[in-house]
Amino acid sequence: MVMDYDKRTPLHIAAVEGAYSVVQWLVKDEKVPVNPLDRHGRTPLEEAASHDHKEVVMLLISAGGAIYEGDKLVPLDASKLRGAVPTRTRDVGWVDEWEVSPKELKFVSKIGSGEFGDVFKAKWHGSFVAAKLLKRSDEIALGDFRTEIAILRKIHHPNMNQFLGACTKQRPYVVLTELMACSLADAFHWTMITMNRRRQVEVALDFARGMAYLHSRRQPIAHRDLKPANLMFSGNLHADVEQLILDSGVVKVCDFGLSKTLMANDKLKPLQRTDTSAEQFTDTYKLTGETGSYRYMAPEVFRHEPYNLKVDVYSFAIICFQLFEQVAPYATMDPLQAARCAACEDLRPTFPKVSGGLTEVHQKLRTLVEECWDKDPEKRPSFVKIVERLEGVLQLLPMHIHTFTKDQECCTVS
Structure with a gap:
C-alpha cells in the first residue's frame, strides 16, 4: 500500500481534500482498504468528518468506513465525532436548508457558459437570480457539486457573491446565486x-x-x-x-x-x-x-x-x-x-x-x-x-x- 512518511494513504489525502471523485475511484474501482490508520491513528473517515466533507463522509460510510477509537474501529455515530457530521440524508443541512425545486425556477435568458456548465438569468419567487446548470449529471459530478456547495454556503461577506440555493435531487443540477450586472x-x-x-x-x-x-x-x-x-x-x-x-x-x-x-x-x-x-x-x-x-x-x-x-x-x-x-x-x-x-x-x-x-x-x-x-x-x-x-x-x-x-x-x- 502506498503511504507517505506519516503513513497517510492516497485515500487519507483525498478525504482531507474532500475530493469526492478521487475517493469514489479509490473505494469503488481500486478497492483500496477503507480504514487504514495513519501515524496518528486516524482513518480516512475521521479526516473527512474533521474537515466537514459531508459527501465524502457518506461515501466512506457506505463503503464500511469507521473511526479508530479505544483500540478498535467504531461507527462514526458511536465515536467522539458523532454529531459533528450528519450521517442520515434527512439530517444533512444543505438538503433541508438549501434545496430548491426546479418548479420554482423560470429561466429567462442564457448569460454565460463555461467548462462545467451554463449560466442563466432566472426568476425565483419574484426575484432575478443567476442559475448555473451543471453539464455532467453522473454520481461523481453530483458529489463534487455538493462539495462545492458546502464551500459556497459558508461564505458570507459584502464582497462575495451570495449563494442562495441549489437543485440537487433531480437533473439538471442547478446552483443559484445572486444575479450580478x-x-x-x-x-x-x-x-x-x-x-x-x-x-x-x-x-x-x-x-x-x-x-x-x-x-x-x-x-x-x-x-x-x-x-x-x-x-x-x-x-x-x-x-x-x-x-x-x-x-x-x-x-x-x-x-x-x-x-x-x-x-x-x-x-x-x-x-x-x-x-x-x-x-x-x-x-x-x-x-x-x-x-x-x-x-x-x-x-x-x-x-x-x-x-x-x-x-x-x-x-x-x-x-x-x-x-x-x-x-x-x-x-x-x-x-x-x-x-x-x-x-x-x-x-x-x-x-x-x-x-x-x-x-x-x-x-x-x-x-x-x-x-x-x-x-x-x-x-x-x-x-x-x-x-x-x-x-x-x-x-x-x-x-x-x-x-x-x-x-x-x-x-x-x-
Missing part, C-alpha cells in the same frame, strides 16, 4: 468606459476586502481562479450598467469552482505556532497542481510546485495592473505563453511610460502591484495588508461625482 472583464472590454483613479482604487479595495475575508477565515479558502471575469459588479439591476461600473456598483468575488478550503497539515505546522491569522498561513497550507486561468496564474502553480494562499495575491496583482494602467497584461502573448514566461523567465507585465512622471498615488499603486507579483510568494503581502494600503491611498484621492441622464449614451465625470 456585469464583470470587470466586461468593463475592460467596453472602451467607452474609463474609470477615474479613485474608482479604480475603490474597485481594487472591494476585491481585496473580499479576498481578505476568504483568507482570514478559521478555515481559509484559496480561490485559485481569480480573473476579471470572476469579479462582478452588483447593485441596482434597474440602473445603467455604466453607473454601476463608474460609481455605485459593489465588486464581488464570484465562481468558486476551483476554491479549496484549507486545514492545517500537521507535518508542516510549526509546533510552537499559536497565531492563526492569515499572515501565518503561508507555510502551513500547501497545495500542488495546475488550476486557474493561465494569464493570471501564479508561477509556482504553473511549475506544479507546492503553493499556498499567496497564489491569489499574484492573480490580484495581474488584474490590478490592467485596472490601474488600463492596458492588458502580456497583450502580445497568448495565455499559455504568458504563464510560461512568467514562471520560467520571471517575466512580468511592462508598465507603460507616463509623460510628466508618476503622481504619488500612481507610484504607490505600482509599488503595491510589484510587491504582489513578487516571484517569492512569502514576500507577497497578505490581503489584510493590501486592504490597509489601499485604504491609505484612497485617503489621498478627492471624492468624485457622476451625473447620468437618460439622453446620454454614457456619462460625465466631475
